[in-house]
Amino acid sequence: MIKTAHGKQRREDSLSRERIVEAAIAILDSSGEGALTFKALSQRLETGAGAIYWHIDSKDDLLIAACDAIVARTLGGLPENAVPDAAIRALALHMFDAIDAHPWVGATLARAAGQLPTVRILERVGQQVRALGVPDDVQWAAVSALLSYILGVSGQNAANAQLARERNLDRADFLGEMSSVWSKLDPAGYPFTNSMAARLPAHDDRADFLAGIDFILNGIARR
Amino acid sequence: MIKTAHGKQRREDSLSRERIVEAAIAILDSSGEGALTFKALSQRLETGAGAIYWHIDSKDDLLIAACDAIVARTLGGLPENAVPDAAIRALALHMFDAIDAHPWVGATLARAAGQLPTVRILERVGQQVRALGVPDDVQWAAVSALLSYILGVSGQNAANAQLARERNLDRADFLGEMSSVWSKLDPAGYPFTNSMAARLPAHDDRADFLAGIDFILNGIARR
């Protein structure tokens, strides 16, 4: 499986793009985005920083590769032949859960426009939108609306998780703090935000996310 | 207007949070996110790096303040009393255009969950959704769907602009390159992306964005 360009078998523990990506994922998952440095990476891989550059182009390249690995796995774990409507919902929920488990994926995805991981999602959504019978001339609009929504929620969740991590708060404490900030906003200028503050800590991100998917699917159907 | 804590008038050209934010916006607009450093900032303001820290907490603080200034201006320029439906579309388009003009705003917004600039948008959207007559129990879902979508598109546009800038390409060249990458993907694995490649360079981001808003608005109405 692991071969050099001239076909020789490598030492079991030699460096490879995959091993680097796996190590990066491990660091990102356990310690967050800020912890992924070439120092931490080369220590974990017991090598020099320069060695890593033989296999990857840059830190951005690595981040996108790590993100892509998670996205590929997530999409791979999807049930194959469902009704298109259900398939889109399942895809969206799988992505939501993956980003919940790996917040850095959300952050990376939100700024990886047109790159491999987003193309994977685009493709899946596109196939299902076609299966839905959406005519040619609105397919792109339908697909990009769904994709933008999914990536938007990804980014927001990642930002929340990142902020919570920085302040060493769990989700409940973090939403509690945000709720208290919102409730202190001037009610004249922020009536809506103000009135929503109390509901913030109890709300179900996942259910809200799915509700948004349903709005879009309904909107596409109604077109 | 500009006073010290003990009420004395400051020199006209003395430092202030606003002057720093304006300088940051100027740098971000003319040279992009990567160009905003404390070195560039203190050179432009003819001061030391440390002086800036008297007025701002951190680079993140500054970035969010700069973003908020643009968002506040953008929302301020909105026509006041339109039909809720039209008001939401106008708000969305104004935001789209602002992010198109200041791509760094898109990037900052996408990771500023719950912070002042996103709350401003949340509030505006919330007020219009209420005016739309959406019942209490779905207001939050409706508002957060619209907000997530707007922020998602923001992030994607910012990412595109950033990538194009890095490679010194204009929009047309950039989309052309992306289109050619997409068209070279394996047609067996990526039939949808493949077939959309040709349409990519000619498509209208702004129209697609608005189509997405309409899907969501239709979906909310149909609920």
Next chain:
DNA sequence: ACCTGAACACCGTTCAAGT
């Protein structure tokens, strides 16, 4: 072909010292 690790050119942030 692949790896080493020192060197380079940066960063954001802090802080003793000034006014």
Next chain:
DNA sequence: ACCTGAACACCGTTCAAGT
């Protein structure tokens, strides 16, 4: 209260030199 600028503790990336 506000500003200075040197110092600190990092970064990602490169590259001559090794195997």
